[in-house]
Amino acid sequence: MLVGGRIPRFLPFRSSSSLLLLRRREYCSAASSESSGECDEFLPWLQRKAGSEISSTLLIGFSKFGRSLFASKSIRAGDCILRVPFNVQITQENLPPEIESHLVSDVSNISRVALVLLAEKKLGQVDSEWAPYITSLPSINEMHSTIFWSEEELEMLRGSRVYQETMDKKAFIENEFSSIRPALSCVPQIYGDCKLVDFMHAYSLVESRAWRTSLGASLVPFADYLNHDGVSEAVLLSDDDKEISEVIADRDYAACEQVLIRYGKFSNATLLLDFGFTLQCNIYDQVQICMDIPLGDPLYKVKSELWKKYSLPTVNNAPGFSSSGNFFTLKKVKTGSKKGKGIPQALRALSRLLSATSNEELKAMETEAAENDGRLGRRTVKDMSKEILAHHILLAQLERAVHSHVAAITALSSAQTYNDHSRFTYRRQMARDVLEGELCVLRSACDWIKNYCLRLLK
C-alpha cells in the first residue's frame, strides 16, 4: 500500500485546534441544511460511474471550510469510510490524446492534470462525463493561495519567505503556460482561447486537491471534499493491487460530525501557498532564515571556500524553485530542550565559521572536520568564549528576524483594503497566522540560544 500524499511543493500531507473543531450542533446544522440538491446527487452519480459503493457513512455538506464530508452515522476508529476506485480518479491519463503529441516532455504532472480539467470544463455540463465534479470545484474567487493575492495583499507577507516563494511559484506557472501555449493553439476546438488566468486556476485546483498515487497526481472525487486537520492520523491510502484509494478513520466520529484528515505535516506558509488557508495554531510551523558570510569579513574568501567544501546544501528546492544564499529551516525549539532540536546543526556550524577571526582558527576547523565526519563546525568549540560568540552572532541574526516580524504584524492593523473588504480581512488574518507562527518559532530559538550561552557560563 502506498501512503498517498497531496501534490504541493513539499509533497503533501493538520489540527484539533479550536479553529477547526466546530461544535457538534454546528456540524449538524451545516450538514443537514445545506447537503441538499446538487450535493445529494453527487455521490450516487459517482457510485454509478465507479460501478461500486464509495461510502455508506459519509455525506456532503458545507462548513466554514467550504464543501465538507460529515458522518451520516457514528463511525468507529478503524472503519474504512470511503473507497474510491482508480477508474473514477482524474490523472494525466485522461489527457485528450489530440494534445498529448503536441506537449513538450518536461511539462509537469500537475500541469497535465490541469489541462484535463480545462478540457472537461470547456466540454461543459452536457458533454463532459465529469460535469458534476467539475462544476463542484471552487471558482477562482473562492481560492486564496497567495498566487491570487494582489500586490497590496502580498505586501503584508513581505517579512516571510512565503513572499518570495509566491513570486517563484507564479513565475514557474507562467513558464509552464508558455511551454503549453503552442500545444493549446494546435487544438483550439478543445481549449478555445485559454488564458494564463484560466490555467493558474486549474493548476491551483489540482495542487490544492490532488493526491500523489502511483498514477502521479490524482484527483480523487469525493475524497477531495475532506478538509484538513494537522493532528489527524488519517491520510488517503492507495492500494495498487485493488486499484482503490481509501481512508480509514483514525478516531470515533459521532453522527453529523465533520470528518477530517491530514494533508501533510505542513507549516502555515505551505498551507497558504499551496492550499489557500492557515491554522491559528499550527504545530508544524517553521521559518526560513538566510545567513551569509558578510562580504566585508576580512576572511571572506577562505570562509566561503571552506563552507562550500565542507557543508551540504541547506535547503532542498523543489523543481521550479530557486534560492540563493544559505537558507535554513527552523522549527519550534522545545523549552528546556538540551540539544536545541529545531535549530539546524548546519546553521550553528555556519555561526562558528563566522566567529573565526584568524586563518589558524579556520585551519583548525578544517582539520577537525577532516578528522571527524567531514562536516565543518559541527562540534562545540572548546574555547567557551568562542562558542558563546558564535551563538551571539546567530542570536543577533534571529533577533533581527524577530524585530522585522513584530513590525510586519504591527503593520497589519493599519493595512489598507483597496477592494473586497471581507476577502481582504480574511487574507489579512491568514497573513497574521503565518507571521505569528514564524515569530513563535524564532522566539523559541532565541530563548534556547540565550539559555545555552548561560549554561556555558556556569
Ligand SMILES: C[S@@+](CC[C@H](N)C(=O)[O-])C[C@H]1O[C@@H](n2cnc3c(N)ncnc32)[C@H](O)[C@@H]1O
Ligand atoms: C481538498 S479541498 C477540500 C474541500 C473543499 N473544502 C471544497 O470546498 O471543495 C482543499 C481546500 O479546502 C479548504 N480547507 C481544507 N481544510 C481547511 C481548513 N482546516 N481550514 C480552512 N480551509 C480548509 C481550502 O480551501 C483547501 O484549499
